[in-house]
Amino acid sequence: MTTDTDTSPFAALRARFPGIAQRAHLDVASRSLIPASSLEIAQAHLQERVNGVIDKDRYFGLVETVRQSFARLVNADPIEIAMTKNVSEGLNIVAASIDWRPGDEVILCSDIEHPNNLYTWRNQERLGVVVRDLPSPDGLFPLEAVLERLGEGSRVRVVTVSATSFKPACTWWWMRRRRPASRTWMSRPWGSTRWRPARRRDCVRCTAWGCCMCAAPLPNR
Numbered sequence: 001m002t003t004d005t006d007t008s009p010f011a012a013l014r015a016r017f018p019g020i021a022q023r024a025h026l027d028v029a030s031r032s033l034i035p036a037s038s039l040e041i042a043q044a045h046l047q048e049r050v051n052g053v054i055d056k057d058r059y060f061g062l063v064e065t066v067r068q069s070f071a072r073l074v075n076a077d078p079i080e081i082a083m084t085k086n087v088s089e090g091l092n093i094v095a096a097s098i099d100w101r102p103g104d105e106v107i108l109c110s111d112i113e114h115p116n117n118l119y120t121w122r123n124q125e126r127l128g129v130v131v132r133d134l135p136s137p138d139g140l141f142p143l144e145a146v147l148e149r150l151g152e153g154s155r156v157r158v159v160t161v162s163a164t165s166f167k168p169a170c171t172w173w174w175m176r177r178r179r180p181a182s183r184t185w186m187s188r189p190w191g192s193t194r195w196r197p198a199r200r201r202d203c204v205r206c207t208a209w210g211c212c213m214c215a216a217p218l219p220n221r
Helices: 008-014 036-050 054-075 089-098 116-127 143-148
Strands: 105-108 130-135 154-160 172-179 182-189 212-215
Touching: 008 089, 089 116, 089 154, 105 116, 116 130
Parallel strands: 105 130, 105 154
Antiparallel strands: 154 212, 172 182
């Protein structure tokens, strides 16, 4: 909680977002608030266009600066950060980049998913991909059931789950921990204080990190 006289770094950060001055904004999965500086930067860019000023090198440099900054924020490598116009485009890029083979599997849970995280993978069935739609008896992502399907001989290529569920009041948090020679994904259901290791060390990658949804392709066996 902040006050009018709060001088903490958090208060300074909040001050950049006028949209939360009088109310709490919770719809971060759909239309997130943007800082006031975004308007100033957009106006400056449009003025450059009006004046016929185009500096592609600077534009691309800004993109890479943002990519590196966001990578540091989520403890990732810049090469792992992809910028897309929305989550749907990001999911389709992931799906189209996989060299599918008949019998390969995708695991998802439609009970808590946004439709766009279903259509993308259902569309791969035309290539012989098998979509495993696991139930969610407790309203959460069925992590244990997924882990059981990732044993030796598994044909699972993708496990896809939203960071923010389409189901109201249900959020699934993902955290990546880095160790000297490995990467471990940790997960925690909303409201729980326990982090669970997602196992499959060194093989989970996310090319859409930072979006509402996260598709994690698994390596070929």
